[in-house]
Amino acid sequence: xxxxxxxxxAAAVLLALTLPHWANGAQLFFWETVLIQMLYxxxxxxxxxxxxxxxxxxxxxxxxxxxxxxxASAALPPIVLLPLAMVLAAVAAxxxxxxxxxxxxIAFAMVTLAVGxxxxxxxxxxxVLGGENGLAGIDRGKLFGIALGSPAAFWYLCxxxxxxxxxxxxxxxxxxxxxxxxxxxxxxxxTRFLGVDIRAQRLGAFxxxxxxxxxxxxxxxxxxxxxxxxxxxxxxxxxxxxxxxxGGMSTFWGPVVGALIYTWVTHAFAEVTPAWILYVGMVFxxxxxxxxxxxxxxxxSLRERLSR
Amino acid sequence: xAEPLLALSDVHAYYGSAHVLFDLALHVHxxxxxxxxxxxxxxxxxxxxxxxxxxVRSTGSVRFDGVELARIPTxxxxxxxxxxxxxxxxxxxxxxxxxxxxxxxxxxxxxxxxPLERVTSLFPMLEPLMARGGRELSGGEQQLVAVARALVxxxxxxxxxxxxxxxxxxxxxxxxxxxxxxxxxxxxxxxLIEQNAAFALDLADHVAVIDQGxxxxxxxxxxxxxxxxxxxxxxxx
Numbered sequence: 263x264x265x266x267x268x269x270x271x272a273a274a275v276l277l278a279l280t281l282p283h284w285a286n287g288a289q290l291f292f293w294e295t296v297l298i299q300m301l302y303x304x305x306x307x308x309x310x311x312x313x314x315x316x317x318x319x320x321x322x323x324x325x326x327x328x329x330x331x332x333x334a335s336a337a338l339p340p341i342v343l344l345p346l347a348m349v350l351a352a353v354a355a356x357x358x359x360x361x362x363x364x365x366x367x368i369a370f371a372m373v374t375l376a377v378g379x380x381x382x383x384x385x386x387x388x389x390v391l392g393g394e395n396g397l398a399g400i401d402r403g404k405l406f407g408i409a410l411g412s413p414a415a416f417w418y419l420c421x422x423x424x425x426x427x428x429x430x431x432x433x434x435x436x437x438x439x440x441x442x443x444x445x446x447x448x449x450x451x452x453t454r455f456l457g458v459d460i461r462a463q464r465l466g467a468f469x470x471x472x473x474x475x476x477x478x479x480x481x482x483x484x485x486x487x488x489x490x491x492x493x494x495x496x497x498x499x500x501x502x503x504x505x506x507x508x509g510g511m512s513t514f515w516g517p518v519v520g521a522l523i524y525t526w527v528t529h530a531f532a533e534v535t536p537a538w539i540l541y542v543g544m545v546f547x548x549x550x551x552x553x554x555x556x557x558x559x560x561x562x563s564l565r566e567r568l569s570r
Numbered sequence: 571x572a573e574p575l576l577a578l579s580d581v582h583a584y585y586g587s588a589h590v591l592f593d594l595a596l597h598v599h600x601x602x603x604x605x606x607x608x609x610x611x612x613x614x615x616x617x618x619x620x621x622x623x624x625x626v627r628s629t630g631s632v633r634f635d636g637v638e639l640a641r642i643p644t645x646x647x648x649x650x651x652x653x654x655x656x657x658x659x660x661x662x663x664x665x666x667x668x669x670x671x672x673x674x675x676x677x678x679x680x681x682x683x684x685p686l687e688r689v690t691s692l693f694p695m696l697e698p699l700m701a702r703g704g705r706e707l708s709g710g711e712q713q714l715v716a717v718a719r720a721l722v723x724x725x726x727x728x729x730x731x732x733x734x735x736x737x738x739x740x741x742x743x744x745x746x747x748x749x750x751x752x753x754x755x756x757x758x759x760x761x762l763i764e765q766n767a768a769f770a771l772d773l774a775d776h777v778a779v780i781d782q783g784x785x786x787x788x789x790x791x792x793x794x795x796x797x798x799x800x801x802x803x804x805x806x807x
Contacts, residue, residue: 441669442676445662452656455622457648457677457723512664 278421282414290413294485296525297424299505302478303517304431305471306502311511312435313467314447316367318499319374322358322381323351323472325494327479329385332397332489339403340410344423344480351476352469359468363461375496382494396490400483410484420481427474428518434470435514443467508549510556519557573636575600575759576621576652576727581630583613583620583783590616591628591783598727598776603753603760605770605791607804608780614763615657617780618731621761622647622654634727648677651726655716657735657763663705667696670704670715674722684722692751693718695744710741717748721756728752729761734769742769749773767804771795779804 281293302324309315327347334343362373385391392398402410410416434440442463446453450460483489492498501524502517509520527545531538553560574597583591591613598604608614620628624644632639639647648654653674661670668686675683690697693714699707707715713733720728730749734742746769752758764770771777777794779787787800794800 438672438675441662441665442673444664445669445673448662448664449660451624452660453673454624454644455648455654455656456673456719457645458673459645 275425278418278425282417287413290417291485292525292529294417294420294481295529296522297420298478298481298485299502299521299525300518301424301427301431301474301481303502303505303509303521304428304514305474305478306499307506307511307517308431308434308443308471308474309467310503311506311516312440312447313443313464314450315363315464315467316371317374317468317471318371318496318503319358319376319378320471320475320502321494321496321498322374322378323355323475324479324482324498325378325381325385326351326354327476328483328489328493329391329397329479330476331480331483332392332400333390335400335403335484340405340419340484344477347476347480348473351479352473355469355472355475356465359465359472363464363468375499378494378496378499382491382496385491385494392490394491396488396493398488400487400489402484402487416484420485423477423481427477431470431474432514439463439466504546507556508546510559510562512555513558513562516556516558523557572599573633574598575635576761577631577633578617578621579631579633581617581620581628581632583616583626583628585616585626589783590626591620594620594630594780594783594785596778596785596788598759598761600726600759601753601757602775603749603762603773604776604778605762605764605767605774606778606780607764607767607770610765612780613783614765614780615731616783618654618656618729618761618763621729622652645677648723651677651723652729653677653720653723653725653727654729655720655731655733657732661704661707661712661715661719663703665704666700667702667704667707667715668700671696671700671719671722674719677723677725682724684724686722689718689722692721692755693748710737710744713737713741713745714748717745717752721752721758724756725758727759727761729763731763732765733762734764734766742766746773 282290306317306320309317330347330350331343338346358377362370365373386393402416404410405419408415410419442458446460446463454460479493505520505524506517507520508523509518510516528538528542531541535541576598578594578596581591581594582589594617606614606617616626619626621632622644623639634650634652671686671689696714696718699711704712717733733745737745749760750773753760762770762773771791774791777787777789777791778785787794
């Protein structure tokens with residue numbers, strides 16, 4: 263049976279509105295992390311799952327968004343800084359993509375990975391970026407006179423930004439640009455026969471994904487009130503890929519479900535054992551072996567089979 | 571006589587070091603249907619790819635509407651009005667029929683795309699399939715979607731590469747009707763690449779036979795059918 267999307271979205275909105283009334287600070291922080299990871303995983307999946315662009319360096323744009331907040335939070339309010347972080351990440355994606363997208367496949371993956379690692383190294387050696395300690399004491403500032411230092415106030419900002427981000431990415435997914443990306447992924451040569459400039463469309467996808475990766479990074483920095491070089495680390499590029507794989511790369515909502523599962527599993531094991539990463543790895547292996555196409559893709563296949 | 575809409579001359583094509591087309595010359599006049607027939611591996615699909623400039627290295631002249639295409643990239647060739655319905659008719663399985671058809675708009679000149687309502691009025695059998703995923707269609711339905719998608723761009727030259735391959739006879743008839751219909755409605759010039767010579771000759775004004783990468787015959791359909799030596803040699807393809 264197919265669950266109606268409208269009902270799920272309504273339940274999620276209701277949960278988001280009431281959460282600060284019954285959740286404590288730690289629980290709010292957990293759910294903020296889940297939301298940010300959802301947005302981040304969706305941005306990565308726009309590239310890998312839908313456009314077939316194997317980017318292993320999305321942390322570059324996540325980190326740019328995070329460091330933009332780290333550097334400018336004292337001077338600029340979030341209403342300016344969040345869009346600015348997106349623009350900076352998009353411009354960086356445009357520059358990286360213009361060069362990297364001349365390559366394909368594993369070569370492209372390595373170029374993007376290298377860009378992320380270059381920026382990671384730069385944070386360690388550029389004094390203004392705070393070195394290994396990063397930039398601490400990020401001021402969340404105020405929004406329409408409301409201090410975002412309050413966990414509840416920041417929760418609503420975070421939920422609203424992620425909600426709008428998901429809505430925007432969903433709109434892209436359903437737009438002609440969205441199905442053009444999926445067509446290019448399935449058969450690039452045939453799509454060229456249709457008069458499509460593949461490189462320009464791939465660059466467009468890279469810039470959109472970079473912008474939303476930057477927004478996720480900016481929210482992450484506000485949520486944690488500190489940003490460290492880990493924002494650029496290769497693991498930061500790998501995590502959203504794992505989330506998308508768990509949920510299902512061929513569906514729009516797969517990365518959302520994957521981010522929820524991955525963040526919850528990581529959090530739950532980290533609470534009980536210092537070897538949490540081993541158990542998280544086993545959970546990931548379970549998903550890859552038992553449902554290699556991801557949870558939602560498998561559910562869709564089952565539904566299609568049953569409806570025949 | 572007016573210059574052909576499509577003119578290939580002295581064309582050689584290569585896959586790596588393999589030389590597959592030799593001194594090929596081919597003319598397709600505006601409004602006509604040229605059937606390019608030949609055995610498997612004779613060079614039919616390579617000819618189509620050479621015209622579009624993709625997937626094959628070639629030399630020689632390919633002129634479309636008086637313009638040399640050599641330096642024009644594939645997407646721009648498509649936007650000049652050349653649409654290819656490739657062999658094996660794979661449509662985009664992950665997209666719906668509607669999305670598949672809308673992709674055809676990319677090659678249309680500004681504002682020149684055929685509205686989907688017009689497409690479904692030409693191919694009424696597509697109307698109930700619009701929301702269906704590509705992977706749910708039969709082979710015949712996929713072929714009709716592929717032809718209809720090319721039509722959305724209102725091509726001046728439609729290249730159909732093996733459109734009947736693997737289709738049941740009743741579906742082959744439908745494809746033939748679709749080709750007749752689009753010629754009658756839009757006057758579209760067609761290059762029909764076929765191994766099924768009977769099907770191709772039924773639709774063609776002109777015939778070219780390709781054999782081992784060389785044009786072995788080029789002329790009118792009547793000239794071809796009127797020469798028993800040619801029909802005996804090539805209708806057994």
